[in-house]
Amino acid sequence: MKLERLRVKNFKSLRDVSMEEIPPFCVVVGQNGVGKTTLFEVFGFLRDSLASDVRSAFMRRGGFHEVVSRGSEGETIFLELAFRMELSGKDRLVTYSVELGVEGRRPHIVREILKYKRAAHGRPYHFLDFTRGKGYAISNEEDFDKSDEHLDREDQALDDNELAIKGLGVFRKFKAANAVRSLIEGWHLSDFHITAAREVKDAGVAESLSVDGDNLALVTQYMFEQHPDLFIRLLDKMRRRVPGVDGVEAHQMDDGRVSLRFSDGTFNTPFIGRFVSDGTIKMFAYLVLLHDPAPHPLLCVEEPENQLYPTLLGELAEEFEEYAERGGQVFVSTHSPDFLNAVPLESIWVMEKRDGFTEVARASEDAILESLVREGDLPGYLWRQGLFGGLGRQ
Structure with missing residues (x-):
């Protein structure tokens, strides 16, 4: 089970960053202060939120107002991760997202969703969906022969400071929630x-x-x-x-x-x-x-x-x-x-800052870098020569 896609909005310098088709071995480069540590801190924040709760995770980082992107006061923080995992013998792309807000100085979970497609076609189905601590989880998600309306839905009321995958993920009947919880708990x-x-x-x-x-x-x-x-x-x-x-x-x-x-x-x-x-x-x-x-x-x-x-x-x-x-x-x-x-060039991601916020792109998408490596140049020497600059350059 691996992370395949990541999107982050309003988390420190990561104003709106997406990474698609993330490889098993992912190397991030960039000058000091461009957001490499902040990217890793997203993983640490989720792990800390699961180990304790959202407020504690924010307090370890100075509070919500120190984490939300500058100029984004009044907006929410949004984190979305897509994992490739096997469920019921089938390979599925499971998407987990959490939106975080604050009232006064009290952080809370605005919405939390866990979803994946039940069939080859159609839109992903929400197997866990909570808004401000109230929502539902599907307990028989692996009954793929049943139609959506015949799945067993369990309504729950939780603390809006605690991730639903933490409480419900301990139960194996919520299979995807259990798998995502175990995955995040194992991050190092x-x-x-x-x-x-x-x-x-x-x-x-x-x-x-x-x-x-x-x-x-x-x-x-x-x-x-x-x-x-x-x-x-x-x-x-x-x-x-x-x-x-x-x-x-x-x-x-x-x-x-x-x-x-x-x-x-x-x-x-x-x-x-x-x-x-x-x-x-x-x-x-x-x-x-x-x-x-x-x-x-x-x-x-x-x-x-x-x-x-x-x-x-x-x-x-x-x-x-x-x-x-x-x-x-x-x-x-x-x-x-x-x-x-x-x-390999395909494993390298480049970070830069523009107007105070981080942007990220895969190095192999740079036509000049790809051509130079194909001709025999090594990525490290190209990095030393300053040729990794210019995100989106074609």
């Missing part, structure tokens, strides 16, 4: 911190890397014990990509805490994690993240090139692409020509 927005990854942790169990990477030692221990074959492949890649690293282990100390240790074939005594280079820690953390036995349905990583040697970036791009091929959709923002050189 990496905010990796080198210092956090070096931390010595109390003994415990962690199956997946945390947002800031502070449980790296525990996840390493878990992978070594529970997924040894996968861990061996990870270490093999680490050895090939970071010269001198012969092995990595999670070491439990006498006081019960767990730390990372890196082995260098030249020395008998391994190095404690806090003494190895930033690049070594970061590359290992990304390999752990990208070898998760249960890939996140959507993974967002900002500027992975920081602290990494340029020659590693092409290999890291390949790792992201392999992760997407295994089923975890990937969004990456970057300024690195070395990273872009390893990315």
Whole structure:
């Protein structure tokens, strides 16, 4: 199940932005301040709204008036996502949209809709439709033999601050709502911190890397014990990509805490994690993240090139692409020509600002860029030369 289409209106600098036919591996480029972080923040906002509620998600970002686009006071924020997913053995495009408003300083959900086509033709049917906390959901949506008027409609009254997919999505009878809720809950927005990854942790169990990477030692221990074959492949890649690293282990100390240790074939005594280079820690953390036995349905990583040697970036791009091929959709923002050189032009989206607001376009839709790449030029070198400017240029 992957995100195929996104539309955002009135969310910070994203005054009216659409992305169509989003690839499994999506790389976003643009100068500082054009809205790359804001795009990722849309995903974070939805995830936070589901984890708590809409008001809490706004408060984490300074309130509704700090999130709504400048000059759009009095208007609503609109987010629409279309997912490709399998329902009842058939591939369907499910569209989820939410409109958000404010009264005084109290944010609320104006309308929330979940819809898809029941048949090959016709308009998408609303299987969940709520306005200001009141609406309905269809409980037998998979009875495709029944006509629309014979579907079982359950009227509900909810808090207009809480997403309907949060409350109703826990029930499997609302299949599409359940699937979208599970998808958003599984999103991972990496905010990796080198210092956090070096931390010595109390003994415990962690199956997946945390947002800031502070449980790296525990996840390493878990992978070594529970997924040894996968861990061996990870270490093999680490050895090939970071010269001198012969092995990595999670070491439990006498006081019960767990730390990372890196082995260098030249020395008998391994190095404690806090003494190895930033690049070594970061590359290992990304390999752990990208070898998760249960890939996140959507993974967002900002500027992975920081602290990494340029020659590693092409290999890291390949790792992201392999992760997407295994089923975890990937969004990456970057300024690195070395990273872009390893990315197909079709996977690159360009962001620019015009009149204070963000515009976005697929790089392959630029006739000049497409022609240059077809003739053998690499995207990263074209980016370095400043040829990615001019959205919509033909």
